[in-house]
Amino acid sequence: MKIGVFDSGFGGLTVLRALLQRVPAEYVYLGDTARLPYGAKSRETVARYAVSSAKFLVDEQGTEFLVIACNTASALALEEIRDAVGVPVLGVVETGANAAEASSKTRDVMVIATAATVESHAYAAACAERRLRAIEKACPLLVPLLEEGWIEHPVTAEVVRIYMAELMEQARAAGLNADTLVLGCTHYPLLRAQIEKAVPERLRVIDSAEVTAEQVAQRLRIPESGAGATARFFATDSVTKFRALGSRFLGQEIDGVKLVDLERRGTGSR
Amino acid sequence: MKIGVFDSGFGGLTVLRALLQRVPAEYVYLGDTARLPYGAKSRETVARYAVSSAKFLVDEQGTEFLVIACNTASALALEEIRDAVGVPVLGVVETGANAAEASSKTRDVMVIATAATVESHAYAAACAERRLRAIEKACPLLVPLLEEGWIEHPVTAEVVRIYMAELMEQARAAGLNADTLVLGCTHYPLLRAQIEKAVPERLRVIDSAEVTAEQVAQRLRIPESGAGATARFFATDSVTKFRALGSRFLGQEIDGVKLVDLERRGTGSR
Numbered sequence: 001m002k003i004g005v006f007d008s009g010f011g012g013l014t015v016l017r018a019l020l021q022r023v024p025a026e027y028v029y030l031g032d033t034a035r036l037p038y039g040a041k042s043r044e045t046v047a048r049y050a051v052s053s054a055k056f057l058v059d060e061q062g063t064e065f066l067v068i069a070c071n072t073a074s075a076l077a078l079e080e081i082r083d084a085v086g087v088p089v090l091g092v093v094e095t096g097a098n099a100a101e102a103s104s105k106t107r108d109v110m111v112i113a114t115a116a117t118v119e120s121h122a123y124a125a126a127c128a129e130r131r132l133r134a135i136e137k138a139c140p141l142l143v144p145l146l147e148e149g150w151i152e153h154p155v156t157a158e159v160v161r162i163y164m165a166e167l168m169e170q171a172r173a174a175g176l177n178a179d180t181l182v183l184g185c186t187h188y189p190l191l192r193a194q195i196e197k198a199v200p201e202r203l204r205v206i207d208s209a210e211v212t213a214e215q216v217a218q219r220l221r222i223p224e225s226g227a228g229a230t231a232r233f234f235a236t237d238s239v240t241k242f243r244a245l246g247s248r249f250l251g252q253e254i255d256g257v258k259l260v261d262l263e264r265r266g267t268g269s270r
Numbered sequence: 271m272k273i274g275v276f277d278s279g280f281g282g283l284t285v286l287r288a289l290l291q292r293v294p295a296e297y298v299y300l301g302d303t304a305r306l307p308y309g310a311k312s313r314e315t316v317a318r319y320a321v322s323s324a325k326f327l328v329d330e331q332g333t334e335f336l337v338i339a340c341n342t343a344s345a346l347a348l349e350e351i352r353d354a355v356g357v358p359v360l361g362v363v364e365t366g367a368n369a370a371e372a373s374s375k376t377r378d379v380m381v382i383a384t385a386a387t388v389e390s391h392a393y394a395a396a397c398a399e400r401r402l403r404a405i406e407k408a409c410p411l412l413v414p415l416l417e418e419g420w421i422e423h424p425v426t427a428e429v430v431r432i433y434m435a436e437l438m439e440q441a442r443a444a445g446l447n448a449d450t451l452v453l454g455c456t457h458y459p460l461l462r463a464q465i466e467k468a469v470p471e472r473l474r475v476i477d478s479a480e481v482t483a484e485q486v487a488q489r490l491r492i493p494e495s496g497a498g499a500t501a502r503f504f505a506t507d508s509v510t511k512f513r514a515l516g517s518r519f520l521g522q523e524i525d526g527v528k529l530v531d532l533e534r535r536g537t538g539s540r
Contacts, residue, residue: 144414155432158425 001025001220004057004066006050008036010242011143011186012069013249015092018189018213019067020229023222027231028061031246032262034236038072039116047077051084052262056234058085067216068092069186069209071113075122090216092208096182097126099211103204104132108176110167110203111136112195113184114143123184135174136184139163143187149248157194164198182206190249233257271295271490274327274336276320278306280512281413281456282339283519285362288459288483289337290499293492297501298331301516302532304506308342309386317347321354322532326504328355337486338362339456339479341383345392360486362478366452367396369481373474374402378446380437380473381406382465383454384413393454405444406454407437413457419518427464434468452476460519503527 003025005016009032016029032038032053038046050073057063066089068074068081074091082089100109109132111123118138127134142163145156171178181203183189189207196205217223235242239257246254273295275286279302286299302308302323308316320343327333336359338344338351344361352359370379379402381393388408397404412433415426441448451473453459459477466475487493505512509527516524 141411141414141418141420144411148411155425155428158428162425 001065002061002063003027003216004054004061004063005029005069006032006053006057006066006073007070007186008032008038008049008072010246010249013246014186014189014209015067015069015212016231017250017252018207018209019216020231022213023217023220024227024229027229028057028063028234029231030057030234030236030260031242032236033238033242034263037116038070039114041072043076046072047080049073049262050077051080054081054085054089056260056262058087063087065216065220066090067212069212071117071122071185072120075117075120088219090212090219092186092212093122093126093184095212095215096184096206096208097123097130097132098215099206099208100127100132100134100180100182101130103206104178104180106177106179107131108133108171108178109180109182110134110171110176110178111182111184112139112163112167112188114138115140117184123182133176135167135170135176135178137163137167137170139185139188142191143185146187146190146248147245151190151248156191157197160191160194161198164195168199178203180204180206183208187249234260236260236262271335272331272333273297273486274324274331274333275299275339276302276323276327276336276343277338277340277456278302278308278319278342280516280519283516284456284459284479285337285339285482286501287520287522288477288479289486290501292483293487293490294497294499297499298327298333298504299501300327300504300506300530301512302506303508303512304533307386308340308346309384311342313346316342317350319343319532320347321350324351324355324359326530326532328357331504333357335486335490336360337482339482341387341392341455342390345387345390358489360482360489362456362482363392363396363454365482365485366454366476366478367393367400367402368485369476369478370397370402370404370450370452371400373476374448374450376447376449377401378403378441378448379450379452380404380441380446380448381452381454382409382433382437382458384408385410387454393452403446405437405440405446405448407433407440409433409455409458412461413455416457416460416518417515421460421518426461427467430461430464431468434465438469448473450474450476453478457519504530506530506532 068091074093115138118136338361344363385408388406
């Protein structure tokens with residue numbers, strides 16, 4: 001089984017990391033690093049970029065199942081991607097909302113994400129479809145802190161503490177009795193321990209990387225934990241930078257990243 | 271006198287703020303907010319964007335002098351801009367390096383900037399031309415902290431303290447006897463007090479906004495402090511966001527921002 005995993009950058013590697021541990025397959029990961037960040041771009045542009053990336057993974061790499069490990073692309077372009085490729089597609093907003101539905105007894109949930117994801121209200125919409133009440137909070141400093149490499153760092157712990165206190169206050173003001181917190185950004189699993197320390201114990205923290213791997217396993221009816229999974233990597237910008245930054249997210253060294261130019265293939269833009 | 275001030279976003283408003291206090295003129299400010307950030311983009315793309323922005327300010331708005339209040343555009347595209355418009359052009363890398371030359375007695379200087387500016391080594395090159403030794407340090411968390419609105423904030427003070435300690439260590443390791451620190455990002459003047467608190471007193475801090483205003487005054491031979499300066503504003507993305515974020519950098523309310531679409535004019539790109 002060949003599975004494609006797509007993100008605009010590195011965050012999707014936390015999803016791949018969970019997949020490698022759970023679902024045995026030949027993975028092909030594409031990070032569209034030349035065109036990141038997707039977050040601030042229009043729906044049309046994000047769709048054009050994401051579709052060209054998805055087509056590369058399916059048409060050129062022969063993957064038979066596609067995981068959209070990018071919150072912005074999942075929020076803005078999932079239908080366009082489904083229309084463009086002939087294989088099953090699963091996006092992280094969907095899998096996060098599914099897991100929130102399964103977890104929440106009070107039907108009230110909280111989501112933290114980047115500013116762009118929060119502004120799209122994709123999680124709130126996906127939660128509403130599942131009859132969950134949701135509040136969303138943007139945590140714009142967390143990705144820059146992770147990119148600076150400040151993971152186990154007192155400044156990061158303090159920023160997480162401030163954001164979580166604001167989130168609890170926002171939930172209180174909205175009258176929510178939330179029992180579930182969705183990490184709505186693929187970078188955040190690296191901060192899971194610090195986030196759990198900063199919220200009340202009754203809150204169940206949903207890591208979209210983990211639940212995505214679980215839902216891929218369910219879809220493919222693969223019961224046991226994965227062994228023998230392999231991965232190959234493509235990036236659209238500097239492979240050196242991809243290796244250096246990416247290994248932090250994957251939790252292991254990355255070798256053999258190949259550069260791919262999606263713009264010159266006529267499937268991209270410019 | 272009509273003076274154009276250009277930046278990819280909001281940071282250039284600190285330069286405009288200094289200009290408004292120093293040089294009486296009719297200012298036209300353009301923030302190319304639809305295409306920011308410039309930092310991660312190629313030299314060709316930055317030049318195309320910056321030239322179309324400069325042409326708008328000169329050809330359509332009739333400005334007679336141009337200030338490039340954007341470090342990336344100054345670093346990567348100053349010659350292209352000069353070739354494209356028929357008016358004098360001054361860029362912030364130039365003005366910062368000029369001020370460092372005037373300030374430094376030891377001929378050793380330090381520059382802090384965004385990762386993109388540091389990677390371009392534009393300040394190091396401009397300093398070398400002036401026979402100054404320079405070390406450059408990227409401070410990638412400062413812009414996100416300012417955009418979060420955490421200006422007078424303990425987390426920001428701590429991040430500044432850590433970066434400045436790293437900078438001092440870097441200077442020591444390089445054997446530099448620096449007496450001057452250039453703020454090589456137009457966002458940083460908002461953090462000047464915190465930066466000065468975190469470095470030894472002997473270091474003179476050069477605020478590129480202030481020194482740019484001073485050098486514009488010299489070029490235009492305007493000796494006295496400005497009174498009667500006015501400003502109009504254009505942005506290529508949401509004017510609401512421009513007003514909200516921009517007033518922080520300008521230090522006063524911004525009204526009457528006009529939206530301009532540079533891409534549809536055939537001078538820009540997609």
